[in-house]
Amino acid sequence: MSKIEFMQGNRACCEGALAAGCNFFGGYPITPSTEVAELMALKLPKAGGTFIQMEDEIASMGAIIGASWTGARSMTATSGPGFSLMMENIGYAVMTETPCVIVNIQRGGPSTGQPTMSAQGDMMQCRFGSHGDMATIAVVPSTVQEMYELTAKAFNLADRFRVPTFVMSDETIGHMRERIIIPDKVDIVPRKPLQEGKLPFEADENGVPGFAKFGSGHRVHVTGLTHDERGYPDTTDPDVHAKLVKRLYNKVESKRHEIADYDAVNTDAETVFVTYGPGARTVRQVLHDHPNEEIGHLNLRIVWPFPEDTLKLFPNAKTFIVPELNLGQMVREVARHTTGEKVVSMPKIGGYIHTPDELYAAVEAEK
Amino acid sequence: MTTRVFEKWYREDRLPHIFCTGCGNGTVMNCAIKAVDMMQWEIDDTVFISGIGCSSRAPGYISTDSLHTTHGRALAFATGVKMANPDLNVVVFTGDGDLSAIGGNHFIHACRRNIDMTVICMNNMIYGMTGGQGSPCTPVGKISTTTPYGATEPVFDLADLAVAAGASHVARWTSYHTKELTKAIETGLATEGLSFIEAMVQCPTAYGRRNKLRQVTDQVEWMRTHAILLQKARRMEQEGKPIPEEHFTVGEFIHRQRPAMGVRR
Numbered sequence: 356m357s358k359i360e361f362m363q364g365n366r367a368c369c370e371g372a373l374a375a376g377c378n379f380f381g382g383y384p385i386t387p388s389t390e391v392a393e394l395m396a397l398k399l400p401k402a403g404g405t406f407i408q409m410e411d412e413i414a415s416m417g418a419i420i421g422a423s424w425t426g427a428r429s430m431t432a433t434s435g436p437g438f439s440l441m442m443e444n445i446g447y448a449v450m451t452e453t454p455c456v457i458v459n460i461q462r463g464g465p466s467t468g469q470p471t472m473s474a475q476g477d478m479m480q481c482r483f484g485s486h487g488d489m490a491t492i493a494v495v496p497s498t499v500q501e502m503y504e505l506t507a508k509a510f511n512l513a514d515r516f517r518v519p520t521f522v523m524s525d526e527t528i529g530h531m532r533e534r535i536i537i538p539d540k541v542d543i544v545p546r547k548p549l550q551e552g553k554l555p556f557e558a559d560e561n562g563v564p565g566f567a568k569f570g571s572g573h574r575v576h577v578t579g580l581t582h583d584e585r586g587y588p589d590t591t592d593p594d595v596h597a598k599l600v601k602r603l604y605n606k607v608e609s610k611r612h613e614i615a616d617y618d619a620v621n622t623d624a625e626t627v628f629v630t631y632g633p634g635a636r637t638v639r640q641v642l643h644d645h646p647n648e649e650i651g652h653l654n655l656r657i658v659w660p661f662p663e664d665t666l667k668l669f670p671n672a673k674t675f676i677v678p679e680l681n682l683g684q685m686v687r688e689v690a691r692h693t694t695g696e697k698v699v700s701m702p703k704i705g706g707y708i709h710t711p712d713e714l715y716a717a718v719e720a721e722k
Numbered sequence: 723m724t725t726r727v728f729e730k731w732y733r734e735d736r737l738p739h740i741f742c743t744g745c746g747n748g749t750v751m752n753c754a755i756k757a758v759d760m761m762q763w764e765i766d767d768t769v770f771i772s773g774i775g776c777s778s779r780a781p782g783y784i785s786t787d788s789l790h791t792t793h794g795r796a797l798a799f800a801t802g803v804k805m806a807n808p809d810l811n812v813v814v815f816t817g818d819g820d821l822s823a824i825g826g827n828h829f830i831h832a833c834r835r836n837i838d839m840t841v842i843c844m845n846n847m848i849y850g851m852t853g854g855q856g857s858p859c860t861p862v863g864k865i866s867t868t869t870p871y872g873a874t875e876p877v878f879d880l881a882d883l884a885v886a887a888g889a890s891h892v893a894r895w896t897s898y899h900t901k902e903l904t905k906a907i908e909t910g911l912a913t914e915g916l917s918f919i920e921a922m923v924q925c926p927t928a929y930g931r932r933n934k935l936r937q938v939t940d941q942v943e944w945m946r947t948h949a950i951l952l953q954k955a956r957r958m959e960q961e962g963k964p965i966p967e968e969h970f971t972v973g974e975f976i977h978r979q980r981p982a983m984g985v986r987r
Contacts, residue, residue, distance in 0.1 A: 379806050405805050410831040414798035417791065417828075421771075421802025424789060425810065429802070447792050569787040569803065570810050572766045576733075576782055578790035587736060588782065588790075 357538045364502045364528040365390035365432075367535055368458055369398060371506035372430050374541045377456070378404035379427040381418030383411055383437060386470040387526040388460035391432035412437035416444035420453045424577065426546075426568040428510050432458035436467060438477055439484070445519050446485030447579045449603060452517035452556070452564065454546060456509045457481075459521060460529040461680075463706055472706025473526035475632055475680040481521045482659045488600055490607035492614060493521040493659040497635035499533045504541070505616075505656060511544040512614065516607055517563050523658070525680065527633040527708055549573055554584040556599075562606030608660050615662035617655050624651030625673045626721050629666075629689050631655040633708045634678045640711040641718070650718055658685060663692035672696050674721045678709045697721075731755045731765070733785045740779055742850075744938030746897035746923025750844050751780050753900055753921075754813065757907035761811075768811045771800045773825060776851045776925075777817035777844035794825030797832040797841065804839050804984035812839040813911070818859035819849045822878045826858075833887030836915040836982045842907065843880060843918070846925035854928030861968065865932040880920050881975045890915030890982060892975040896922040896945040899972065906974065915982035922949075922970070 362370070368391050372380075380395040392408065399406040405422070409415040412433055419429035433441065438459045448455055463469030464476050477484075481493050492512050494505040506522050513520035549555055549565035555575040556564050564584075567573035580588040581596045589595045607614070618635075620642065621627075628638045628650065635654040642650060651669050655662065666675070666689065675693060677686040678701035686700040701717055703709055732755070741747050758768065770788040772778035773796035781788035787810075791799045796814050804812045821829050821843050832841070848866055849855040856866040856873050859880070863872040881894045891913040893906035903921055910917025924930060924941035935941040950958075952973030955965055965971075 379802070381802060407801065407805055409798065409801070410827050413795060414801070414828055414831070417795045417798030418802030418805070420791075421789065421799035421804075422806035423802075424787075425803055425807035427806040429806070443792055444795065567787075569769055570767060570807060574765065574785050574787055576788045576790070578782065579792060580790065 357536050360535055360537055361532060362499060362535055363390060363530060363532045364496070364499045364524065365460065365530065366394055367499045367503040368432070368506045368522065368524070369394040370537065371503035371541070372456070372510065373398060373402060375428065375507035375510040376543050377428045377430050377510060378402070379419060379422035379429040380404070380406045380431065381409050381415045381422065381429070382431045382433065383409055383415050385434045385437045387462055387529050388432045388434045388458065390529070391458055391460070412440040413444060416441040419455045420444060420448050420451070423453045423455050424569045428514070430456040430458065432460065434460050434462045435464045435477060438480065442480070442485045446487060446489065448519040449485065449489040449491065450579045451577050452603070453519070454513035454517050455519050456506070456513055457519055457521050458506070459523055461523065461525040463704065469706050471526065473633065473680055473708065474704065474706070475525055475684070478523060478658065478681065478684040481523055488604055490604045491519055491521060491659055492516065492607060492657065493523045494616070494657050495523045495631040495655065496528055497630070497632050497654060499528065499531060500535045501656060502528055503535060503537070507541040511542065514546040515544055515563070516610070517566065518607055523632070525632055555586050556582060557584040558602055558606070562602050562609070611660035611662055612664055614657055614660060615665060616657040617653060617662065617665050619665065619668045620652040621650060622668050623671055624649045624669065625671050626718050627651035627653060627669045627672045627675050628714065629653045629655070629675050629677045631658050631679070631685060633680070637678070637709045637711055637714055641714050644711060645715065648718070661688045661692070666692055674699060676701055676717050676721070678703065678714060680704065680708065727756055727759045731759065731784055733783055736783050739783055741776060742927040744924065744926040745776065746846065746925070747777055747780065747844050749897040749900060750842065750903065750921045750923060751783070753904040754842055754907050755784065756904050757911055758813065760908050761911050763811050767809065768813070769803055770813050770815065771796050771803065772815040773820040775817040775820045775849065776846070777815050778820060780815040794820050794823065795828060796820065797825065797828040800839055801832060801835070801837055804837055808838065808984050808986045814839060814841045816841060816843050817850070818843060818845040818847060818880065819857040822858045822880055830883065830887040833884050833889040833916055833918065836888055836890055836980050837984045838915055838982050838986070839984070840907065840910040840917040840919065843920045844923045845880065845920055846923045846929055848925055848929040850925050850928045854932065881918065884918035885976045888980060889918045889976070890980050891917040891977050894920040894922070894972050894975065896949055896972065897924060898942050898946045899949070909977065913977065914985055915980055
C-alpha cells in the first residue's frame with residue numbers, strides 16, 4: 356500500500372534515497388541542503404547504514420567514493436560552495452567509474468552568495484566543473500514527489516552507467532512542503548558485478564565494465580591516472596588515454612535518449628516553454644490559467660546528458676522560451692540544438708522563481 | 723621467507739616500479755608488507771589506499787584491492803572504505819606533502835575519529851614526484867626548488883601532531899631502522915583505532931642532491947646518526963640538555979586505548 360504524506364523536498368530526497376537502498380552518507384552541513392544530512396543522520400543508523408559527518412565537502416566526496424568501492428550505495432548532499440569543493444573528487448569518480456549520488460540543493464552564487472535563496476546557477480558546473488573531458492548524468496525535480504522519485508532513479512542511473520549522478524535541485528524544491536505519494540517500493544537496478552575472466556576496466560557492449568567490489572577477491576587497482584583495462588596506470592600513450600576518456604564520455608552520451616526523462620505538453624504549440632526544476636511549476640500555472648492557449652511545455656527531468664531530440668517533439672514550434680534561475684545556462688543547450696526556431700532566454704536571479712504573469716507576458720510578446 | 727612474502731603480496735606484472743634508484747620507499751613498503759604478512763591478513767580482506775606523490779604509488783605494486791586517490795585525500799577515501807565495510811583491513815600510504823600540506827585537515831580529523839586503520843607516511847622532507855619543491859617537512863635551511871635560499875618556515879612534527887589529534891598508536895622510525903619500523907607497523911596493524919607510523923626516507927634524487935647528501939648512503943647515514951631515541955630525548959629534556967640541531971626523535975610516541983571508529987563488528 357502506498358501512503359500519502361505531506362513533506363519537505365529535502366526529506367523526500369532522503370526517503371527516495373533510502374527506498375533505493377542508499378546505505379552510506381558522507382556529508383558536511385551547508386544551507387539549504389542541511390535537512391538531507393540531518394535526516395540521513397537520523398535514519399541511516401536505524402536502517403543498518405552508515406552516516407558520517409566529514410570534515411569538509413572534499414572529504415565527503417572522497418568518503419562516498421571509498422564506500423562505493425565496498426559495494427555501498429553512497430550519497431552526499433551539498434549546496435553551491437560545497438559543490439565547488441567537490442569537483443576534484445567528482446572528476447576522480449568519473450575517471451574511476453565509481454557510482455555515487457551527489458545532491459546539490461542550489462543557492463544563489465557566486466561564492467557564498469545567497470545561502471537561503473533559490474538558484475540554478477550550477478547547471479554547467481555539474482557537467483563541466485571538473486577538469487578534463489567527461490560526461491555525467493543530472494536529474495532535476497520540479498516537485499517534492501519528483502524529488503523522491505528522481506533521487507531513487509539517480510542511484511539506478513549511477514550504478515547502471517558507473518558515473519557520478521547529480522540531483523540538481525534548489526532551495527525552492529528542497530524547502531517546499533507538499534503532498535507526496537510514497538510507493539510501496541521503488542525499482543532497484545543493481546550494479547553489475549565483474550564477470551569471471553573479464554578485466555576490471557574492460558567494458559561490456561554498453562561501454563560499462565563489471566564492478567569489482569573491494570573484498571570480493573578481484574584485487575583491483577583503482578587509480579585516477581589514465582589506466583588500461585587492468586586498471587594499471589598508463590599515462591603517456593595517447594591511444595590508451597583517448598580510448599579510455601572517449602569510452603567514459605560515450606557510455607553516457609551515446610545513451611542520452613534512453614536516459615531522457617521529460618514531460619511534453621501541447622506538442623502542436625508554436626510557443627514552447629522549456630523548463631527544468633521549479634520553472635515547470637510556474638509554466639503549469641500558466642497552462643492552467645490559459646487552457647485554450649496554444650502554449651507548449653517541455654519539462655526536462657534529466658538535463659545531462661542533454662536530450663536534444665525532445666525539442667523535435669514540437670514540430671510547429673516557432674519559439675522556445677527558457678525560464679531559468681540563472682543568467683542563462685541551459686538555454687545555450689536549447690539554442691545549440693534548434694534548427695531555425697527563435698530561442699528566448701528568461702533569466703532570473705536574486706532568489707525567487709518566475710511568476711505566471713512574467714511568463715505569460717513573454718508568450719504575449721511572441722504573438 | 724622474504725621471497726615468499728614478496729611473491730605473495732606484490733604484483734609482479736607491475737614491476738619495475740617507478741621509484742628512483744636509492745629511494746627509501748621500497749624499504750618502507752617491504753617493512754609494511756612483512757608486517758601485514760606477520761598479521762596473517764588475507765590478501766582479499768586487505769585494502770591499500772594512497773593519495774598522490776611518490777609514496778602514493780606503493781599500493782599499485784601490491785596485489786590487493788587498492789585505491790590510488792587524489793592529492794592529500796587518501797584518508798577521506800579510506801574513511802569511506804573502512805566505515806562502509808569494517809571487515810576490510812585498511813592501510814594508507816602517504817607522503818609528507820600529501821599528508822601534512824593539502825591533506826592536513828583530513829589527517830587531524832582521521833586521528834580525532836581514531837578510525838581503525840594504519841597510516842604509513844614516507845617522509846622524504848620534499849615533494850619528490852613534482853621535482854623537489856619544499857614541503858611542510860623540509861627542515862629550516864635546506865634547499866629545494868621553491869626554497870632556493872634555504873627553507874625558512876618551521877616544520878610540522880607529524881608524530882606529535884598525530885598524538886595531539888588523538889591517534890591510538892604513533893611511532894617514528896627511518897628506512898635505516900627496518901626491524902624497528904616493521905615492528906612498529908605490526909603493532910599499528912594490531913592496534914584498534916588509527917595508527918600513525920612516520921618513516922623517514924632518503925630521497926637522493928630530489929632532496930639529497932641539493933643538500934650535500936648526494937649518495938644514497940649519505941642520507942641513510944645522516945638518519946642513523948641524527949635519530950635520537952625518544953626515551954633518550956626525554957631524559958635529555960629532563961636534564962635540561964637541548965636536542966642538538968638537525969636531530970630528530972624516533973621510537974613509539976604513544977600506544978593507548980581510545981574510543982575508535984570503524985572497528986570490525
